Structure formats: structure tokens, C-alpha cells
Amino acid sequence: MNIILTGFMGTGKSTVGRLLANQLGRFHLDTDEMVEFKIGKSIKNIFEQWGEAYFRQFEKSVVKDICRNERKAVISTGGKTLLDEENFARLSETGLVFTLIDNPHNCWERVRDSFNRPLVQNFDWEGFLALYRQREKLYQSLPNKIQIEGLSLEEVTKKLLGFLSAKTGEFEISHGKQKTVVSMERFIDLKPRALVENNLAKLFVVYDKKVTRALEIKATEEKVFTLPLAATDVNKNLRQAEKIWKWLLVNGVKRDSVLISVGGGVIGDLAGFVSSTILRGIKHFHLPTTLLAMVDSCLGGKNGINYGAFKNSLGTFSLPERVIINPFFLTSLKKLDLSTGLVEAVKTGLIGDAGLVDLIEEKLDLIWKKDIATLEEVIWRALQVKRAIVEEDLYETGNRKKLNLGHTLGHALEAYHDYQISHGQAVAMGLLYSLRLSELLGLVDSSVRERLKKLFSRLELDIRIHGQKAELLKLMGQDKKTTERGLDFVLFSANSGVIIKNNIDEKLMLEAMEEVIDENIDN
Numbered sequence: 001m002n003i004i005l006t007g008f009m010g011t012g013k014s015t016v017g018r019l020l021a022n023q024l025g026r027f028h029l030d031t032d033e034m035v036e037f038k039i040g041k042s043i044k045n046i047f048e049q050w051g052e053a054y055f056r057q058f059e060k061s062v063v064k065d066i067c068r069n070e071r072k073a074v075i076s077t078g079g080k081t082l083l084d085e086e087n088f089a090r091l092s093e094t095g096l097v098f099t100l101i102d103n104p105h106n107c108w109e110r111v112r113d114s115f116n117r118p119l120v121q122n123f124d125w126e127g128f129l130a131l132y133r134q135r136e137k138l139y140q141s142l143p144n145k146i147q148i149e150g151l152s153l154e155e156v157t158k159k160l161l162g163f164l165s166a167k168t169g170e171f172e173i174s175h176g177k178q179k180t181v182v183s184m185e186r187f188i189d190l191k192p193r194a195l196v197e198n199n200l201a202k203l204f205v206v207y208d209k210k211v212t213r214a215l216e217i218k219a220t221e222e223k224v225f226t227l228p229l230a231a232t233d234v235n236k237n238l239r240q241a242e243k244i245w246k247w248l249l250v251n252g253v254k255r256d257s258v259l260i261s262v263g264g265g266v267i268g269d270l271a272g273f274v275s276s277t278i279l280r281g282i283k284h285f286h287l288p289t290t291l292l293a294m295v296d297s298c299l300g301g302k303n304g305i306n307y308g309a310f311k312n313s314l315g316t317f318s319l320p321e322r323v324i325i326n327p328f329f330l331t332s333l334k335k336l337d338l339s340t341g342l343v344e345a346v347k348t349g350l351i352g353d354a355g356l357v358d359l360i361e362e363k364l365d366l367i368w369k370k371d372i373a374t375l376e377e378v379i380w381r382a383l384q385v386k387r388a389i390v391e392e393d394l395y396e397t398g399n400r401k402k403l404n405l406g407h408t409l410g411h412a413l414e415a416y417h418d419y420q421i422s423h424g425q426a427v428a429m430g431l432l433y434s435l436r437l438s439e440l441l442g443l444v445d446s447s448v449r450e451r452l453k454k455l456f457s458r459l460e461l462d463i464r465i466h467g468q469k470a471e472l473l474k475l476m477g478q479d480k481k482t483t484e485r486g487l488d489f490v491l492f493s494a495n496s497g498v499i500i501k502n503n504i505d506e507k508l509m510l511e512a513m514e515e516v517i518d519e520n521i522d523n
């Protein structure tokens, strides 16, 4: 994960970048210096000879080069580099952007005597201030703002180091003798041995191959075994579980061994299942790496795999010992995977925290830009809703069924499409379906559904999909919530919030499918 610094001119990006890189033992890159080096002239000369447009074009090619080659650097950017959307998109895919914010006087004091800054040379204080005011709003829209007013650049570096290793929350969830300690902890390298108190225990780390784009896994110590896996719902199956069981047994798994899973919902569900079955159960530590896993699947001990068309049909209830949520994993997550995580957060908001939906709507832009404090707030609030429900009903005999809002059709759609659509997208359609069904039953008007539709369109989710309605109805009948009394369906009522209703008229269930299913489209 790169650490990328931006901010108005004079916020000390270059010096702080150098200091920070030193402290972290990383490379330091400075986009202005790289342009100067490549062209062989100072920025002032480049501006005088070829103009700003030429400089900006060159700066773009430097950004592209960095993004191709670097994942472990501290990168200081020019004052305007990240105000360009293309540069921002490229760089932020490789790491975390920090925006240094200072008042204009301090910025001016730092740069007023600088000879190599073409923009400063064209300005007196009034001109500088006018430019600051003009760009102020743009910097405010950038993520991870660090207020540096009144701090020396050494203190700014310390503040950034503090941000990069902060523990921002912890709680426990327990059920009888089972307990999970959940913590929100930021770190930029993952050292498995540091997570476990028992120094003698063997550690088995199963991780999603893609997560190492964000964070390196330092697992060179003795008795630490690693297994990279490709994570998709298509291989959340018996074959993959068998592969992990074999790997554990061949490497001498013992009762005090710990299985550490680093991945999204797929790896978490799979590893939880394996850990609760091998040797009749060993400890499981889970480090969720997708937003969906952080807001939802990491908590509550539901483990499982798909079996043919039966989604999550083989599994156990077993709480992980520890859940460690590090939002830095999200830096390498694709936009679509962020969206699908937001869908589960929206679902949780509908169940128990209406303000969470407002928050997502208001701060979506900062979420896209991976603003860590905003992401942590979304995760924390969603987890508090789920925590209360799970503590009361771990084994899903009552209220926990509410967490399946949107999942009955969602799971049926996933199975129908051979797990080729994402869980989050399927749940988004499932939510719209549940709301439409609730409307047909006279429980709510269309306003909630219309609101979600708008939000899902901002999340760039496809919410109309091909399917045979009768076939989907059949698949819904095989849902895990079905008993001999029929299917328990989760609905939304304007007066009572989320409710559960049994045996809904099939005609209405088919009619509501019009909302998201089109038998004639091909997608």
C-alpha cells in the first residue's frame, strides 16, 4: 500500500514525505522531482519554456509510471497533481491518499522565498491567498484530511505515524461460553505472529491472493504456514474446504493451532467452517478484507459453503476467537466490491440504524475516495446493529432471521446464476424485491424502495436481471429459513420496521419479482 501525500503548496508534503519514508523504511518519491529529473530542467524552467500544460502532461506520465511499479512507497505529489481526476483515480488505487491542511499564512511563510515555484513567483501574498481560497474547497473534498496547523513538520510526521497505527475501537460479543473480541486496528504490514498470544502454537494463514496488493503478509517465522486462495463464491465449496483440511493435517495441525483467515466473506465463511470442523474445532482469527466482510460476515459465527445450487447449505455456528478489522485492506478493493459492501450496510441500517443509510448517502464521495474515518464509522455502526441481534439469538431461531432481509431472493439469484453475480448485487435486488412485496402486502409505501433504487444506481449496481420467475420461486423454497410450516420471509413495515411473515401468497411473490426480474433480457 503506497502512502500518498497531497495538499496546497507550502503544506510540507515533500519534507514530511521524506521524514515519513525514513521512519517506515520505505522509498520516498516526489512527483515534482521526478518530472525535473526526467526532463533535466527545473519546474520553473519547464513552465517558462513550455508552459504549464506541458508540465501537467509530463506529470501524468510520471504518475502512470509510479502506479505501474510501486506499492510500498511514500509519494509526495505536487499541489495540483491530485486535483486531476485521472491522477487521483490511478494513485488512489495503489494506496491511501492523505491531504495535509494548513492555514494560508503558514503555507505562505513556508514558500514565499522559494525560487523554484513558478506559481509563487507570479504572486504576492494577496494573489497567493486568492489561489488558496479558490482551491480550498477542492482540498476539502479529498480524503484523510490531516490538520497540521501549529505543528512542526516533524510533528506532522508523528501525527501521520499515529494515524497509520491507531486502534480505534474494540468490543466483545459473547454467547454462553463462546466469545469474540472484535477490534478496529490499523497497520500497514500484517505480522501474524504478533496477533496471537501463544508463542508455541502453529499458525495457519489462509488468505485471498488479491489482498497482498494492499498489505504485505510477513509470515516468515517458524511454525507459520500460509495458503493463498482465489476467492469467489464459485469455489466456496467442498473441494476448497477439503484442500484446507488436507493442508492443515499434512502440516501437523494441533488442538492449540490457530487458523487465521485474511479475506472477504468467501474466505471467512470457508475458513470458519474448516476451523470449526478440523479436530472438532480449533481457534479461528478472522481479518476481513472487503467492506462486506467488515460490516457483516466477520461477525456472528455463521460459517459455511455452498453445495450445488444450495447456497451456504453446509455449515456451522461457531464464533471466531478474534476479529481484527483493518480498513487499510480496503485500499485495493474495486469500486464494485465497495458497492456490494455498502448494500449489506444499507440492509443493516434498515434493520436497526436509519442514520446509517443517511450517512452512506451523504458521504458516498468520501467513501469512494477511501476516507478511513468515514469507512470506520460505516463499519462500526453496522457492527453495533448486528452485535445486538447476534448476542440475543446466535442460532437464528428468532430475531436473527431479520438479518436475512433481502437474502431470500438474493441467495436464489446467486444459485440461479451459478454464483456468477456478486452476493452484494444479489442482495441489492433482494432488498428491492422484499420492499415491493411489502408494498403489495400493504405494509409500506413505495418511498423506501424508490430511495434505495436511487442509491443503488449511484452505487453503479445492475438491479434488473434475467431469470425464470417460477424457477426462482422454487429456489426460494429451498432457503435455509424454510421449515415444514413454510418459508419465513423478511419484510419491511412502515410501522414496525423489519418483520418476519410466514407462508406468503405465491401469486404476490411472483408479482413482486417484476421489480427486478426480466424473463426476456439476456445479461
Ligand SMILES: NC(=O)c1ccc[n+]([C@@H]2O[C@H](COP(=O)([O-])OP(=O)(O)OC[C@H]3O[C@@H](n4cnc5c(N)ncnc54)[C@H](O)[C@@H]3O)[C@@H](O)[C@H]2O)c1
Pocket: 208, 210, 211, 213, 214, 230, 231, 232, 233, 236, 263, 264, 265, 266, 267, 269, 289, 290, 291, 292, 293, 296, 297, 298, 299, 300, 301, 302, 303, 312, 329, 330, 331, 332, 333, 334, 337, 340, 423, 424
Ligand atoms: N457469514 C455471514 O454471516 C455472511 C454474511 C454476509 C455474506 N456472507 C458471504 O460472504 C460472501 C461475499 O463476501 P465478499 O463480498 O467479501 O466476497 P469475496 O470474498 O468473494 O470478495 C469479493 C472480491 O474482492 C476480492 N478481494 C477481497 N479482499 C480484497 C482486497 N483487500 N483488495 C482487493 N480485492 C479483494 C476477492 O478476491 C473477490 O474478488 C458470500 O459468499 C456470502 O454468502 C456471509
